[in-house]
Amino acid sequence: MDEHRALAVPDGLEGERLDAALARLFGISRTRAAELAAAGAVSLDGAPAAKSARVSAGSWLEVELPAARPAVPAPSEPVPGLVVVHDDEDLVVVDKPVGVAAHPSPGWTGPTVVGGLAAAGYRIATSGAAERQGVVHRLDVGTSGLMVVAKSERAYALLKRAFKERRVTKTYHALAQGHPDPSRGTIDAPIGRHPSADHRFAVVSGGKPSVTHYRTLEAFRHASLLEIDLETGRTHQIRVHLAAIRHPCVGDLTYGADPVLARRLGLTRQWLHACRLGFEHPGSGQPVEYASAYPADLQHALDAVGAG
Numbered sequence: 001m002d003e004h005r006a007l008a009v010p011d012g013l014e015g016e017r018l019d020a021a022l023a024r025l026f027g028i029s030r031t032r033a034a035e036l037a038a039a040g041a042v043s044l045d046g047a048p049a050a051k052s053a054r055v056s057a058g059s060w061l062e063v064e065l066p067a068a069r070p071a072v073p074a075p076s077e078p079v080p081g082l083v084v085v086h087d088d089e090d091l092v093v094v095d096k097p098v099g100v101a102a103h104p105s106p107g108w109t110g111p112t113v114v115g116g117l118a119a120a121g122y123r124i125a126t127s128g129a130a131e132r133q134g135v136v137h138r139l140d141v142g143t144s145g146l147m148v149v150a151k152s153e154r155a156y157a158l159l160k161r162a163f164k165e166r167r168v169t170k171t172y173h174a175l176a177q178g179h180p181d182p183s184r185g186t187i188d189a190p191i192g193r194h195p196s197a198d199h200r201f202a203v204v205s206g207g208k209p210s211v212t213h214y215r216t217l218e219a220f221r222h223a224s225l226l227e228i229d230l231e232t233g234r235t236h237q238i239r240v241h242l243a244a245i246r247h248p249c250v251g252d253l254t255y256g257a258d259p260v261l262a263r264r265l266g267l268t269r270q271w272l273h274a275c276r277l278g279f280e281h282p283g284s285g286q287p288v289e290y291a292s293a294y295p296a297d298l299q300h301a302l303d304a305v306g307a308g
Helices: 018-026 032-038 113-119 153-164 237-244 259-264 294-308
Strands: 003-008 042-044 058-066 082-086 091-096 144-150 171-175 182-188 191-193 202-203 210-218 225-228 273-282 287-291
Touching: 003 018, 018 032, 018 042, 018 058, 032 042, 082 287, 091 113, 113 144, 144 153, 144 171, 153 273, 171 237, 171 294, 182 237, 191 237, 202 237, 210 237, 225 237
Parallel strands: 144 273
Antiparallel strands: 003 058, 042 058, 082 091, 091 144, 171 225, 171 273, 182 210, 191 202, 210 225, 273 287
């Protein structure tokens, strides 16, 4: 049976988009909130409301929540190119290839890290949402590199806390268009949903605090190889921040990269790779670090930009 729920919008959500307010108030994902609004299941002060409507403090927000459905486990399917870098009783570190999602999500029918590990016989933690059990952090489908997945419940809790408290070292390499000036710096700019494109994010007033440190490793004629360390872990953070300083990742057409340069380098995705991951091991308490070499497509593009 569907559940009818209603709440007054608190002062702290004044001016928020309706889908964001729904997610905060009723503990659902923003994607699910948008789906409910599109289906006419949401009203604001008695009138149907679109997901992009802005809410006011004191307004009456109502939603019809469909009855919960049993959780469906992630499909178990082999993932070519998914490399296990480390495996023990607490965790597994994988080198994720491009074109693979971290876990199942609405609208994604391709391979996932969770499904690949299941197909390979790995048992991972059951903590977290049903579709992302064991996953403590994610990489974009179009980003390759290192991820850690918890196998034990204790490891899941400790790794989640370490990520939240910023005690995890996440180092990326990105090939950025042009030459950032200064060649080394920090981008401290809040990130939130793009105001007009739901699949994108942007630097926006009122967004979540987001901090990216970068330094130039090598400058080429048309691009610069950057090493990037993250203080925060927002969705698309590196891509959004580099685009905000007008030096998007080469090949990142979603965030304004030059398609001509991407074609010339043979790139069909953003040049972005999670090359190092370090944290305190939840079992031993000792610091551990893992490294990943560039995949063939990124190395080919790097060689090509260096030659031209």
